[in-house]
Amino acid sequence: MLIDTTLREGAQLFGAYFNVETRKRIADGLIEMGVDEIEMGWVGQEGIHEFAGYLSRAANGTHLSVWSPCREKDILAAAELPVDRINIGVPVSDLHIEKRLDTDRQSMLRKLAAAIHTAREAGFKYISVGLEDISRADPDFSMSMALHAEVCGASRVRLSDSLGQLTPLAMAELVARFRSRIKIDIAVHCHDDFGMATANSVTALDSGADYADVSVMGIGERSGIAATEELVAHLSIRGGRDSYSTEVLKDVCLFVSSAARVPVSRTKAVVGTDIFACESGLHTHALSKLPELFEPYNPESVGTSRKVAVGGKSGRAAVRSALSECGVDSAGADIASLTEAVRQLSCRLSRPLTRSELIRLSSGEVLS
Incomplete structure (x- = not known):
């Protein structure tokens, strides 16, 4: 299943600024496309309350989530939004834990437990924990974080290849390892720094992952992540998933292309003007x-x-x-x-x- 994060990861693209009306149009396209979940933005994002109100009325069964850092005040702020899911980001690589957050592994385990407790007390029924920079993390520690999240009441762990380091074979091994140890949902967030994002996402789903993050045109930080249109087309046409609508892909991509000022290559897979x-x-x-x-x-x-x-x-x-x-x-x-x-x-x-x-x-x- 697909978590579209154009409005969170995609909005982090350098130079991209989506006003509320633009976000509404993108969301409408995503709903028509049939994505399973829309990550509608992040806590504190400008216009998030107005947009969340609109999207909660338009969702038509699509799950809505918001991203939050692993902090109590942000989780409580997220609980004020009309969303049914929260995605809490937590780094698992020592590089981020020690150099960025100036803390240690045990502190991160305690912080994660507190965050999940806060989210549950705030009323969230579905709590997703994003294990950031997992491809550079110690495998045993990242597994400990996932198991800890499950025990504390998380509904999903999101394995984030934050710098696009993995290959499809490595992704298959990663997902299989987590699938063998945890019973809650598994998602992947694949960056495209080496052009592997879509392939890694497809491989993850084939290897037992329940969700994959995507973004229209693949836009996001640096070279972006897996492209919504590519995953939707693959799952619908090759995988027989009739819940997705491929006919609207080109129109949505053209709109996002204009809004983000990212031109569509004429040979772009699925939506390029010259692919046929x-x-x-x-x-x-x-x-x-x-x-x-x-x-x-x-x-x-x-x-x-x-x-x-x-x-x-x-x-x-x-x-x-x-x-x-x-x-x-x-x-x-x-x-x-x-x-x-x-x-x-x-x-x-x-x-x-x-x-x-x-x-x-x-x-x-x-x-x-």
């Missing part, structure tokens, strides 16, 4: 026969469309097929000569040809 564009002779000819030969899924399933053009990489079959699509009868035409003209013009222009240019070339017009 083709001009290669072999591929275009095959697509005209059977799209499944070179398409992993139907373009319409992710809100986009196929784009086929002729150019410097096209062969005669592709040119003939393109003419047919343009309504031009190619019977008796010198396809070999026309194909050469197409290739030459495309190379001069450094791009595929438009429909108009192909039709004009086929009529014998000389284009420069």
Whole structure:
């Protein structure tokens, strides 16, 4: 299941500022998409009360959570929000415990117990504990923290690869180790510093994790985390999860792209404008026969469309097929000569040809 944290992790992206109205639009898209939980922000975030009120009315069954540091006053502040879950962050690596917090392991165990107690007393029925920087933590201590969280009444532990250090094989081992020892839910939070976030998240879910954190366009600190659109598409199309809606992915990504000022690469997985564009002779000819030969899924399933053009990489079959699509009868035409003209013009222009240019070339017009 997916925890979308665009409004918390994503909002921490350098230079990204989402006002309340922008957050509402993003949340509406996430709800329509069918994510299982929305981490709506952090305690003390500007406009959090107004936004939480709106989201609690719009949620339509989606779980709502808020992030809080491991401090009593923040947990109590979180309890004033209309959310049903709290995500408490606690570092488990000695580097953070000693150098950032200037404390020790035993103190962190006591602090965690106190935080969970406070959350329970404040009325939270579902308490998630994020074990931060777990990939650089001592394995025995991080397991002790997870077991301690379970005994104290936590509902979930979130294994946070805070600096994107893990590979899929290492992630599988990590999840399997925790799954064998704890009975509460397991989530993962995978950063993308080495481009592994989506792969690590998919692997974690396949290895026994119950939840994976995601963010639209993968935005977040540094290079971000696993991308919502990639996990939704994978789980829906490959995994058969019909609770997720893939048709809205592109619109949501385009809106977040504009709001965060992060351009969408034309080859971006799932939502790029050119992921179903083709001009290669072999591929275009095959697509005209059977799209499944070179398409992993139907373009319409992710809100986009196929784009086929002729150019410097096209062969005669592709040119003939393109003419047919343009309504031009190619019977008796010198396809070999026309194909050469197409290739030459495309190379001069450094791009595929438009429909108009192909039709004009086929009529014998000389284009420069």
